[in-house]
Amino acid sequence: MDELIAAAQKARELAYTPYSRFQVGAALLTKSGRVYTGCNVENASYSLTICAERTAIFKAVSEGERDFIALAVVANAPEPLAPCGACRQVMVEFAINRVILCNTDGQRRELTLDELLPYAFNERFLIGDDS
Ligand SMILES: O=c1ccn([C@H]2C[C@H](O)[C@@H](CO)O2)c(=O)[nH]1
Numbered sequence: 001m002d003e004l005i006a007a008a009q010k011a012r013e014l015a016y017t018p019y020s021r022f023q024v025g026a027a028l029l030t031k032s033g034r035v036y037t038g039c040n041v042e043n044a045s046y047s048l049t050i051c052a053e054r055t056a057i058f059k060a061v062s063e064g065e066r067d068f069i070a071l072a073v074v075a076n077a078p079e080p081l082a083p084c085g086a087c088r089q090v091m092v093e094f095a096i097n098r099v100i101l102c103n104t105d106g107q108r109r110e111l112t113l114d115e116l117l118p119y120a121f122n123e124r125f126l127i128g129d130d131s
């Protein structure tokens with residue numbers, strides 16, 4: 001896990017954050033043993049910004065990965081970062097059950113997906129289309 005956190009720290013340096021100046025890095029470990037990293041990428045049209053977590057997850061999925069072990073996230077914050085709701089929902093989609101949240105001071109908090117997003121919406125609810 002130390003290696004995964006180090007990869008997230010390194011990815012953070014690539015964050016494109018001219019608007020918020022808040023840099024976030026993420027690193028996702030697959031069951032196949034590969035690590036996919038991500039950073040946040042902002043846009044002048046602010047809402048188009050993508051978080052570091054989703055960058056890493058979408059990079060991995062778009063390379064054919066579906067099975068994940070853990071995601072590490074690092075930011076310069078007063079306490080370990082709390083991922084946004086959108087990223088939590090995407091973590092649920094791919095059952096990323098081990099999430100290690102860190103800050104640049106070395107504080108860590110490890111949470112399960114159920115702790116991060118209890119009573120989550122998932123594919124089990126999609127039983128019919130009412131047509
Ligand atoms: O978990 C988080 C929270 C925020 N951000 C980014 C989005 C935006 O670029 C900046 C400020 O919200 O931080 C992430 O990448 N991950």
Ligand SMILES: [Zn+2]
Nearest residue numbers: 051083084087
């Ligand atoms: Zn997010």
